[in-house]
Amino acid sequence: MSNDGPVLVTGGTGSFGSTMVRRLLASGVDEVRILSRDEAKQDNMRRELGDGRVKFHVGDVRDPRSVEDAVQGVRHIFHAAALKQVPSCEFFPQQAVLTNVTGSDNVIRAAERAGVESVVCLSTDKAVYPINAMGISKAMMEKVAQAHARNRGMSGPTVCITRYGNVMYSRGSVIPVFVQQLKEGKPLTITDPTMTRFLMSLDESVDLVQYAFDHAEPGDLFVYKAPASTVEDLARAVASLFGVDDPEIRVIGTRHGEKLYESLLSREELQRAEDQGAYYRVPLDARSLEYELFFEEGESEVVDHDYTSHNTERLDVEGVKRLLLTLPAIQRELKDAGRSAEPTP
8 A cells, every 4th residue: 555645544433444544543544434423432543543644524325515626636445345144234224225235335435526536335145136225235235336337347446345244243243242252151142153254354354355455447346255154153262262162052043134144156156267366356247238239159068056155265163263263352361361372272
């Protein structure tokens, strides 16, 4: 990341956003702007960072005026502002549309008018074959970003998408819930023991966004090849780290809008995906509406599966424990509990 112009992070006080801001500051960026609507989180972050390069803008991506003000003079945007909680989006789907779809359109349009060079939009595995309002709204966000890239090509900002699964120990995730339940001596509550989820750290999610920023063409989609585990193995791994080898587990059933497993790429996307080592890149389908000008010869090898948390690398309890021990938040919790925060050989 060059340090010759301001960078904007929407939703910059959230779990991903605050990690991204710290990464940008460490790289030497001369100004990082944060656009978010929570004054308390902004004040806490201002005190924690104590860095004059961070400029806080109180506003909402739903409000075009506040977005316009925040993007003036900005060179790059990392768009992380979103409603992310599946149950709340199920009860208030119009709110998910306003933030995740309309808000994203506001950011991209403002970026174009302000001459921004690139916009990286954050999406979720729940946008693939979506069954809940959060996933549907994020799928529409992806379509908005891709439509801009398709219609504007290289004449506007380079707009790309990153799609990832569960970020461990992010705000609202299940791991802090397990830790708190263990501290209070309560049973660990899980939805379905066989449910699987992709697992990645906050640092890995930032690595994915940085990779997209460095390599994207307009409309590209990037995913990280994340491992997965069952919810039961995740619960048992957390418990084992805190010295509870046989935790009491209570199954409470799936919540509104939850799937048994998540998908990072559909089979149609996997068909076009480029394997780039730790990542997949899916280029934009740049065909116009004049379909009669195109034809397809067919593929010599047809992909007959999706890329899901059921068929990716599956971690057992010990594998999950090793991954958890890479998380600074888990290391702090273990030290506070007088437990070893070092991985076992």
